[in-house]
Amino acid sequence: MSLVFKIAFRNxxxxxxxxxxxxxxxxxxxxxxxxxxxxxxxxxRGIRENLVERFTGHAVIMSTNRLVDDIWSGxxxxxxxxxxxxxxxxxxxxxxxDDIAQILPAAMGLTLILNEESDFAYSFLVxxxxxxxxxxxxxxxxxxxxKLLDNGERGLLLTDGARNFIYEQTGWWILPTGGDIIEExxxxxxxxxxxxxxxxxxxxxxxFSGSGxxxxxxxxxxxxxxxxxxxxxxxxxxxxxIETFRECFNYLTASDSVTEVEEKTKELxxxxxxxxxxxxxxxxxxxxxxxxAQIGTPTEIKIEVPDRDAEIDIDAGAxxxxxxxxxxxxxxxxxxxxxxxALEENRMDARIVNWQDASGMLSQxxxxxxxxxxxxxxxxxxxxxxxxxxxxxxxxxxxxTEIGMMRAVGAQKNFIAKxxxxxxxxxxxxxxGAGILVGILLVFIIRAMQxxxxxxxxxxxxxxxxxxxxxxxxxxxxxxxxLIIVTLLSLIYPVVxxxxxxxxxxxxxN
Numbered sequence: 001m002s003l004v005f006k007i008a009f010r011n012x013x014x015x016x017x018x019x020x021x022x023x024x025x026x027x028x029x030x031x032x033x034x035x036x037x038x039x040x041x042x043x044x045r046g047i048r049e050n051l052v053e054r055f056t057g058h059a060v061i062m063s064t065n066r067l068v069d070d071i072w073s074g075x076x077x078x079x080x081x082x083x084x085x086x087x088x089x090x091x092x093x094x095x096x097x098d099d100i101a102q103i104l105p106a107a108m109g110l111t112l113i114l115n116e117e118s119d120f121a122y123s124f125l126v127x128x129x130x131x132x133x134x135x136x137x138x139x140x141x142x143x144x145x146x147k148l149l150d151n152g153e154r155g156l157l158l159t160d161g162a163r164n165f166i167y168e169q170t171g172w173w174i175l176p177t178g179g180d181i182i183e184e185x186x187x188x189x190x191x192x193x194x195x196x197x198x199x200x201x202x203x204x205x206x207x208f209s210g211s212g213x214x215x216x217x218x219x220x221x222x223x224x225x226x227x228x229x230x231x232x233x234x235x236x237x238x239x240x241x242i243e244t245f246r247e248c249f250n251y252l253t254a255s256d257s258v259t260e261v262e263e264k265t266k267e268l269x270x271x272x273x274x275x276x277x278x279x280x281x282x283x284x285x286x287x288x289x290x291x292x293a294q295i296g297t298p299t300e301i302k303i304e305v306p307d308r309d310a311e312i313d314i315d316a317g318a319x320x321x322x323x324x325x326x327x328x329x330x331x332x333x334x335x336x337x338x339x340x341x342a343l344e345e346n347r348m349d350a351r352i353v354n355w356q357d358a359s360g361m362l363s364q365x366x367x368x369x370x371x372x373x374x375x376x377x378x379x380x381x382x383x384x385x386x387x388x389x390x391x392x393x394x395x396x397x398x399x400x401t402e403i404g405m406m407r408a409v410g411a412q413k414n415f416i417a418k419x420x421x422x423x424x425x426x427x428x429x430x431x432x433g434a435g436i437l438v439g440i441l442l443v444f445i446i447r448a449m450q451x452x453x454x455x456x457x458x459x460x461x462x463x464x465x466x467x468x469x470x471x472x473x474x475x476x477x478x479x480x481x482x483l484i485i486v487t488l489l490s491l492i493y494p495v496v497x498x499x500x501x502x503x504x505x506x507x508x509x510n
Contacts, residue, residue, distance in 0.1 A: 018395050022388055022424075023431035029384035029486060030432040034439025034479050036377035038469035043370060045470050050229045052355050054140040057104070058332050059339075060358040061090065061322035061350050069353045070360020071108060071321060072234075081108055081320040083251060085349030088315055090322070093342055099330040104128065104136045105319040107245050110208040113166060114216065121169035122208065123162045124237050127245025129314060130157070136325065139228075141239070144185065146176025146223030152314075154241050155222035156203065160185065161235025163224055176221045177201045185224075205240075207249035217248045232454055242314060251318035324352075381482065385489045392424065392494035400501050408503035417495045424494075428487040436479055443469045 013019075052058060060071060065082040084090060087105060094103050107127035114120050126133075130149035134141065141148065141157070149155055155177075158166075163174045164187050173190050175181065181199065183191065190197060202220045219240065227234050246253040326332055332354070339352050396403070403416055451467040 018391065018398075019423075019427060022391050022395075023427045025384060025387050025391070026428055026483075026487075027431040027435040027438075029380060029388075030435030030479070030483055031439045031442075032380045033377055033482055034436050034471075035442065035469065036373060036380070037475050037479050037482075038439070038443045038471050040370060040373050040377070041472065041475045042468045042470035043373070046468055051359060054137045054227075054229050055234065056355040056358050057102075057136070057323040057325045059324040059326070059336050059352050059354055061094070061324065061352050063320060064349050064351050066320075066351075068360075069357040071358050072237075072360060083107075083318040083320045084322070087319050087322075089346070090343070090348055090350045091315060093346065093348070094322070094324065094339070097335065097339060097342075099326050099335040099338075100324060101327040102136050102325040104132055104323040105315065106133070106321045106323065107242060107249070107251065107319050108321050109245075109249055111205045111248060112208055113170070114204045114206060121166045123158070123166070125156075125205075125240045125245060126237060127240050127242040129242060130239055133239070136323065141225050142228055143223040143225050145179050145182060146221065148225070149222055149239065149241060152241075153222070154244055155220045156205075156244075157223050157225045157239040158221055159231075159235050159238050160224055160226050161231070162238045165236070171198060173197045173199050174203070174221055174224070175199045175201050176223050179224075205244075205248050207245075215247060215250050217244055219244050242317065242319075246317050252316075254312040254314045254317040322350075381486060384486050388424075388486070388490035389493055392420070392490060393497055396420070396494045396498045396501075399498075403498055403501045404503050407501065413499040416498050416501070420495050420498050421491055424487055424491050428483060432483045432487070436476075436483070439479075440471055440476075443471050 055072070061084065062069075062071070063082040063084045071081070091103065091105070094100055105128075109125060109127075110122055111125050112120050112122050129151045130153075131151045134148070143157075144160060149157055158174055167173050167187060167190055173181065173186070179201065181194065181197065183194070186194065200221075202218055204216055204218050206216050225239070240248075243253050243255065245251070326335055336352055336354055343350050343352065406416065446467050446469055449467075453467055
């Protein structure tokens with residue numbers, strides 16, 4: 001075997017021109033395969049870290065009455081989301097599952113933003129206890145003006161993208177309560193109209209509901225926010241406290257659930273049969289009263305509403321979405337199937353979908369990008385095979401005299417095949433290995449440069465708001481295997497040609 005390698009290296013040096021051509025092809029092939037695999041690997045990691053960890057969780061619960069699975073891809077005009085019936089029972093079932101690490105109930109929907117001039121805009125809102133949201137989704141939201149919401153605090157967090165859209169529709173430049181205009185945050189058009197800008201710090205919202213029973217609710221702007229990851233994709237999604245969201249959509253609120261019914265009213269509601277008939281037999285059921293004495297002046301009229309500061313169970317109100325994260329090491333598919341069976345067996349108004357289905361077109365877009373990149377890498381893979389194969393075949397034909405003389409002095413066909421293979425693998429090891437190392441170096445340089453990515457599709461391709469190709473041991477092993485496969489496939493035809501050369505071919509050439 002050592003003789004084979006000695007002859008192989010001697011031949012590489014003797015035919016260094018052709019060896020260099022083949023080496024350069026192997027170098028760039030290995031470099032492109034390394035970069036391509038790093039981008040694909042970074043995209044897979046980015047989707048999980050960004051979409052799953054910061055937006056959807058591993059699975060999502062929704063009402064059985066909701067006909068579509070995706071919760072994001074309808075933005076900014078989503079499908080209506082029916083409420084989950086009996087959420088406390090659903091919550092208890094989920095919390096009893098050993099594979100679940102966290103759950104986050106929320107309400108999601110489209111709201112209209114109204115003003116006195118009949119102008120309107122719209123915004124997609126997530127109603128949630130915001131501190132719980134931040135804990136589950138890795139503090140992915142940052143306030144650039146104003147402040148973030150605390151649990152139980154009323155108010156709206158508007159994304160900077162939503163603020164720009166509202167300005168385009170209404171001419172308002174929304175500010176948080178007590179905030180001032182920050183010039184660098186103004187859009188180009190708003191900056192040109194700075195002197196005449198209307199700057200409200202509260203909005204009137206009306207839930208966009210197919211049933212038509214939404215209400216108008218005024219709420220304060222607590223902060224202007226942006227997402228730390230995938231801000232361009234989700235800039236239309238803002239946040240509001242869950243109770244205001246419920247009021248806006250006329251959902252059952254937690255405050256509603258603790259409203260006391262008067263004792264006499266309770267008695268009336270519990271009457272039935274003969275007791276109810278007796279009510280109408282006791283005499284006149286109507287009597288004349290002095291309404292002015294009963295009602296008083298208009299300024300004295302008061303409507304009894306629940307005390308918002310009273311201790312209430314926030315989960316007693318309505319939700320339409322529950323985000324789920326599983327524990328590390330849990331089998332997600334098995335857990336989803338087990339939870340689905342439990343929900344069905346207990347006849348609950350809830351069903352579970354995985355994050356890919358819940359993400360809808362966003363997940364599909366990422367899948368298409370992954371397939372495209374994989375196709376590019378495979379294309380380069382096969383182009384490299386063809387080019388190297390043709391170059392080696394030409395080299396074999398040009399060395400007919402040399403190989404024929406070796407056959408004449410006793411070299412067997414297997415020896416010729418081993419010699420050709422040793423030459424090619426030596427080039428592959430040196431130049432292909434150099435291509436892999438340069439590719440790894442470029443990956444680290446790109447990550448260190450923190451190159452920003454603003455295009456929506458590119459954010460998925462690069463795994464977030466910055467270009468983040470990624471190499472780990474598994475990816476490196478995959479690249480080495482791909483290089484070996486390229487080398488082996490490139491050798492097949494040239495080795496067949498070399499084995500066919502006979503001493504007579506060498507004589508005929510001379």
